[in-house]
Amino acid sequence: MSTSDQNPAKSYALSDIRHDQAGFESLVRLYAALKAARFANLEIDMSRVGWFDADMCAPLGAVLYRTGSHVNKVSLVHLQPQVETILSKNGFLSHYGRLTVRDKYGTTIPYQRFDVKDDRFFASYVEAKFVQRTELPRMSTGLVKRFRESVFEIFSNAVIHSQSKLGIFSCGQFFPKRNRLDFSVADLGIGIRRNVLDHTDLDLPPDQAIVWATSERNTTKRGPIPGGLGLKLLREFITLNEGRMQIVSDAGYWSLEKESVQTALLSAPFPGTVVNVEINTADRRSYAFTSEVKEADIF
């Protein structure tokens, strides 16, 4: 009988991973190469990776977790020291047999996998690893609240829409010199294109399905609980904050920056959906709404 331990390892090379379209393209190519593997020893050759944006551990972790669910053993090999350090600090490599290294500069929000029922665990993680961390940048109270609620919206969106059975993956990274905080959430669910098709009969290309889902008033939600606000709220916040938002689902890529939306088709599908937000931590808006809304006018 052949087992994974007796099989010679198959190697797959990865190149630099930045949180942009090219970075996502590399990850979907990796998934395309790995997805048929069963009962195999798989090595991800990291020798050509000189830069890895740490928040991209969420989609990479999702790809490797899906691959592992097909009874494969996945190893990351030949890591360059600077990449090994960052992926050790955020705990990613501890999922692949290595030790976590202390993050003495406190710029990472650790890599973590959640089950879809882990809403409260996720909330605690955001509180402990982001909100209550004194090393992270000083941000206005209003910005912290909006950021925190935005990542909860992303997580809730994955819980409600993805039908992911293998979990939800998240990771973040602060870039002090650029005043940017990146946070990514990936799921291994059915994706936006399939969701739109199943619930509206609109058979859209994957990138256009994301355009549809992020547009005002559109929702795939059916049943007794209304929906359709989460991604729109996120989009509004990112626009105000002058940050950036990216969504990858199936083979669709969508990004929003400076009020401009870009879409593209990737060469292969991602096995779920990724939402990445990059917030401008130097934003000094109070986010304290001077709203006209009064309690008596709500209903």
Place this chain on the structure above:
Amino acid sequence: MEKGLIISPYEIVGSPLCVASDDGQKVFERLAAAVKEEKSVTVSFRNVTSLTSAFLNAAIGQLYGSFSPGEIRARLKVKDMAPADLALLKRVVDTAKEYFKDPGRFSKAERAALRGKNA
């Protein structure tokens, strides 16, 4: 409006983070039971620090599937909300009213079943 019940999401959820749809469902069940019995009820958001549309859709938006806007307006009040949270709730309510106008999303049978379940 008679002096009514006060319902605290903080107490029901057991946390200042009212973010999960499942937690919103717990609040909804109490609100729906009260409105069904024609009781006046105030939702106090005191001590709640984070809210999401997912939570508010389940807790309050969902009421529009079982009750008319008039019934809800007559029975339900909110208090102790920050202006930003109030603005979010208003959007949730407006979205819910639109959502339940589309019969394809929520059939009369589902509506009746839900109303019966909350009796």
